Amino acid sequence: MGFDFTTEQVKAIAPDTASLANARKLSNRKHWANLGHNELALWGECQGSALYQVKVELSTLTAQCSCPSRKQPCKHCLGLLLLVSTMGEEITSGDPPDWVTAWLEKRAASLQRKESKQTKEHTAPSEKTVARRQKLVEQGLARLDLWLSDLVRTGLASAETRPDAYWSDMAKQMVDNQLPGVATRIRHLGESIHASPDWTEKLLVQSGQLALLSQAYRNIDTLQPNLQDEVRTQLGWALTEDEVLARGEHVRDTWLFLGSTLEETDKGTTQRNWLYGEQSKRTAMLMQFAPRVNPSFARVYPFGMRRAAELAYWPGAAPSRALIVEQQGELRPFERTLPGEETIDAFLNQVALTLARHPWQDAFLCVLRGVVPVLDQHRWLLCDSAGQALPLAKGEHWRLLALSGGHASHFAGIWNGEVLTPLGILVEGRYYSLSEGR
Numbered sequence: 454m455g456f457d458f459t460t461e462q463v464k465a466i467a468p469d470t471a472s473l474a475n476a477r478k479l480s481n482r483k484h485w486a487n488l489g490h491n492e493l494a495l496w497g498e499c500q501g502s503a504l505y506q507v508k509v510e511l512s513t514l515t516a517q518c519s520c521p522s523r524k525q526p527c528k529h530c531l532g533l534l535l536l537v538s539t540m541g542e543e544i545t546s547g548d549p550p551d552w553v554t555a556w557l558e559k560r561a562a563s564l565q566r567k568e569s570k571q572t573k574e575h576t577a578p579s580e581k582t583v584a585r586r587q588k589l590v591e592q593g594l595a596r597l598d599l600w601l602s603d604l605v606r607t608g609l610a611s612a613e614t615r616p617d618a619y620w621s622d623m624a625k626q627m628v629d630n631q632l633p634g635v636a637t638r639i640r641h642l643g644e645s646i647h648a649s650p651d652w653t654e655k656l657l658v659q660s661g662q663l664a665l666l667s668q669a670y671r672n673i674d675t676l677q678p679n680l681q682d683e684v685r686t687q688l689g690w691a692l693t694e695d696e697v698l699a700r701g702e703h704v705r706d707t708w709l710f711l712g713s714t715l716e717e718t719d720k721g722t723t724q725r726n727w728l729y730g731e732q733s734k735r736t737a738m739l740m741q742f743a744p745r746v747n748p749s750f751a752r753v754y755p756f757g758m759r760r761a762a763e764l765a766y767w768p769g770a771a772p773s774r775a776l777i778v779e780q781q782g783e784l785r786p787f788e789r790t791l792p793g794e795e796t797i798d799a800f801l802n803q804v805a806l807t808l809a810r811h812p813w814q815d816a817f818l819c820v821l822r823g824v825v826p827v828l829d830q831h832r833w834l835l836c837d838s839a840g841q842a843l844p845l846a847k848g849e850h851w852r853l854l855a856l857s858g859g860h861a862s863h864f865a866g867i868w869n870g871e872v873l874t875p876l877g878i879l880v881e882g883r884y885y886s887l888s889e890g891r
Contacts, residue, residue: 458514458755459786463534465712465756465877465886466514468524468749472531479532482540489547495537496553499529507533508553510560512783514755517556525749586631590688593630594667601664609653609660613646634689638663662813680810682768687813692767694776701765702772706730708737708764709787710756711818711865712876712888721745726754727818727867727876728764728775731792736818737764737775757877757884758784771811773818789882791863793820797841804868817868819843823861826853835864835873846872853878856885 467473479499486504488497495509501520507529509516516530526534537544549557600623604612620643627636638659645655669676669684676684686692692700708728716723721744728737743750761781766772794800804817826845827834833845838861845853845866856862856878863879875887 458534458538458758458784459883460535460538461883461885462755462757462786463531463538465888466526466753467531468526472524472526472528475528476531476535479528480535480539482536484532485536487550489545489549490537491546491549494549494553494557495533495544496549497533497536499532501529505529506552508549508556509534510557512780513753514758514784515560515753523749525751526753589630590632590670593627593632593635594670596626596630597632597635597663597667601660601667604660609656612642612653612656615643617643619643631690632688634687635663635666636689665812677770679768680770683770683811683813686767686769697767697776698765698778700768701775702768703763703765703778704730704733704735704737704775705761705763706733706735707759707761709759709791710754711820712756712886713754714816714867714874714876714888724750725816727865729792729818729820729865731759734792736773737766738773738818739776740774755784756886756888757787759787760784769811771807771814773814787879787882787884789879791820791822791865791879793822793863793865795822795837796839797821797824797835797837797843798839800868815869817870819864819866819868819873821864824864825859825861826850826857828854835866843868844872846874850875853887856880 464473467476479501484499484501486498486500490496490511493511495511497507499505499507499518503520506519507516508518509530514534516526516534518527518529520527520529522528620639624636624639627633627639642656642659642663645652645659649655666684666687669680670688673681673684708730711727711729713724713726716725721742724741724743726739726741728739729735730737739752739754741750741752760783763778763781764775765778767774794803800819800821807814807817821835821837824835824837827836827842828850833848833850834842835845836842853875857880865876865878866873867876877884877886877888879885
């Protein structure tokens with residue numbers, strides 16, 4: 454049996470560079486005993502300070518080790534995957550040991566319990582609870598309107614003299630009024646000051662988005678149902694996975710796992726994992742959170758791989774956040790091409806159509822075919838065959854240039870309205886991860 458994952462794809466799921474460096478030291482046959490695999494799993498025992506049992510579920514590349522490390526996957530799991538990515542055909546096929554079988558059975562039972570739970574009818578909150586929250590939200594939005602009016606009345610330039618507490622205190626008030634989405638946007642307002650030369654323009658745009666959100670809620674009964682859902686989501690009203698499964702749009706496709714981005718907060722790290730549908734050309738974003746006390750994410754996604762699956766989208770005006778309902782078939786490497794847009798203009802047209810439906814969206818998956826990275830007077834650009842270009846995010850992009858060889862390649866990244874942050878590049882049928890969200 455051959456293994457479809459590559460060394461680059463193993464690198465992409467490493468939690469940090471230190472884990473990857475340590476894993477390389479363990480990717481030698483001499484460190485391993487009792488290596489084996491079957492159609493479901495891969496396993497081995499690694500001799501370190503103790504003998505650690507490592508197992509990997511091949512359908513998802515989910516790995517577990519008996520070591521005490523809190524990083525997922527740990528260096529032993531990564532070491533086994535790196536080893537197998539280079540010598541897979543030499544790994545013996547056979548029946549798994551009891552400790553692998555027990556782990557697989559436990560995972561299957563856990564999945565069955567989750568599916569059983571999802572079939573149960575969701576209990577709606579009581580009328581009293583809904584009324585209480587609605588009152589808090591209305592009070593919070595009234596306070597927001599006054600705060601925004603004061604900000605504009607005194608002039609946006611005066612924002613630079615405001616202390617940090619001006620922004621953080623208002624954000625805390627919004628949380629108290631059950632408006633966590635508004636609180637996040639207010640924190641971003643404070644962070645945007647002097648973050649770029651045109652910060653006043655950005656501050657005005659972001660303030661306008663907040664004002665639009667407040668007015669949208671006040672007129673929510675006049676909006677289409679999908680836009681009503683979007684407004685509530687932007688305010689910070691959360692849906693359970695059961696509600697998403699019951700109310701969200703379900704899409705079956707072969708999904709390309711392109712990469713991830715990270716956002717750090719004082720409470721922990723949010724990871725956004727970006728997928729693209731081969732047939733539907735739909736964007737899907739799988740989100741997970743790791744608290745500071747336990748910085749490992751619950752799931753590991755196999756970037757640079759493709760898989761048939763059914764996704765359910767959070768209801769909204771232009772849905773992108775989703776969850777995996779069911780996975781079908783095996784993980785496979787990408788084809789030699791990506792099913793993206795041929796030109797930058799075509800991509801920006803899609804962005805404009807999305808913003809017309811969802812004016813608060815601030816991140817767009819960009820999949821482009823036949824583009825070339827260029828360094829133009831200390832500014833990195835991504836250029837298409839029509840001569841159009843988009844700026845790349847600040848930083849050095851020499852690896853992107855080296856992988857492309859200066860030739861047209863297929864590219865995936867995230868567009869925030871100003872710059873592109875690379876996720877990966879497909880060169881001669883091989884996908885290289887460039888995202889830092891590992």
